[in-house]
Amino acid sequence: MLTQLLPQQEFFISLEFFPPKDKQTWPKFLAEVEKLKRVNPLFVSITYGAGGSSQNNTLEVAKILKTEYNLETMVHLTCIGASKQKIRSFLDDLLKIGIDNVLALRGDPPKNNPNFALNQGDFKYGADLVRFIRQEYADQFSIGVAGYPEGHIEAPSLDQDIQNLKLKIDAGADFVLTQLFFDNTYYFTFVQKARALGIKVPIIPGLLPIVDLKKVEKFTSLCGATLPEPLLNSLKQANQTQGSKGVLEVGLDYAKKQFLDIKQKGAPGIHFYTLNQSLATLYVLGFEKLS
Numbered sequence: 630m631l632t633q634l635l636p637q638q639e640f641f642i643s644l645e646f647f648p649p650k651d652k653q654t655w656p657k658f659l660a661e662v663e664k665l666k667r668v669n670p671l672f673v674s675i676t677y678g679a680g681g682s683s684q685n686n687t688l689e690v691a692k693i694l695k696t697e698y699n700l701e702t703m704v705h706l707t708c709i710g711a712s713k714q715k716i717r718s719f720l721d722d723l724l725k726i727g728i729d730n731v732l733a734l735r736g737d738p739p740k741n742n743p744n745f746a747l748n749q750g751d752f753k754y755g756a757d758l759v760r761f762i763r764q765e766y767a768d769q770f771s772i773g774v775a776g777y778p779e780g781h782i783e784a785p786s787l788d789q790d791i792q793n794l795k796l797k798i799d800a801g802a803d804f805v806l807t808q809l810f811f812d813n814t815y816y817f818t819f820v821q822k823a824r825a826l827g828i829k830v831p832i833i834p835g836l837l838p839i840v841d842l843k844k845v846e847k848f849t850s851l852c853g854a855t856l857p858e859p860l861l862n863s864l865k866q867a868n869q870t871q872g873s874k875g876v877l878e879v880g881l882d883y884a885k886k887q888f889l890d891i892k893q894k895g896a897p898g899i900h901f902y903t904l905n906q907s908l909a910t911l912y913v914l915g916f917e918k919l920s
Contacts, residue, residue, distance in 0.1 A: 672702065730770065806900055
């Protein structure tokens with residue numbers, strides 16, 4: 630359980646995966662997981678598809694990571710549009726396979742339902758899910774929640790968003806895992822503001838090494854993260870002169886500098902958004918070189 634493991638670590642690495650939809654690709658995915666075991670992650674997380682897109686696969690993949698790869702596993706859980714019965718059933722299933730770490734999220738409204746209302750279920754906010762888990766399961770789960778160094782895309786301001794984060798902590802969350810960012814100042818300012826508000830739990834930064842220009846532009850547009858102009862210009866120039874290989878080199882070198890700066894300035898650990906690929910994380914951590 631992460632509430633027991635986190636205080637024991639001076640600095641750690643953790644990894645995020647998503648459950649591949651096509652089971653024919655699972656051997657390839659698990660081969661990448663095997664490569665990443667070299668970094669000795671404190672834990673791995675597996676995302677939870679909103680609206681039923683990959684929820685069944687989430688449990689199965691989580692079980693494999695926990696039992697066959699002996700990895701401390703955390704499962705993402707979104708509550709938007711869900712009933713208490715459905716959430717309870719999922720949490721019961723987690724306990725049955727020995728998983729006691731959850732990242733409690735509101736989740737995004739279904740894209741195929743423009744008339745969806747946030748109150749179309751028993752949960753409206755992430756804090757409601759945290760509170761429900763604590764009330765129903767006491768301390769059987771270690772609960773993480775999301776933090777947004779630049780503010781959630783729906784939040785009126787960063788300060789208001791941190792107030793909302795405080796509600797999740799007060800409801801019983803044990804730690805914070807942040808959204809991706811490309812300027813470390815956002816993370817450290819976020820931590821400073823959270824501490825000033827009385828948030829004392831670990832705040833783990835999330836790092837996405839850039840491997841593809843179009844993908845990172847899409848990610849940032851969806852979550853509201855900022856791509857610093859000098860970085861974006863360097864990526865575009867590399868793409869024009871060297872193509873995808875140039876983008877990869879610029880992106881991973883930038884991520885390595887980000888990583889070293891975050892570590893040196895005292896973050897508790899770093900959570901890598903792997904996109905189910907091992908090379909970027911292994912390169913940033915010094916395990917691999919680019920050919």
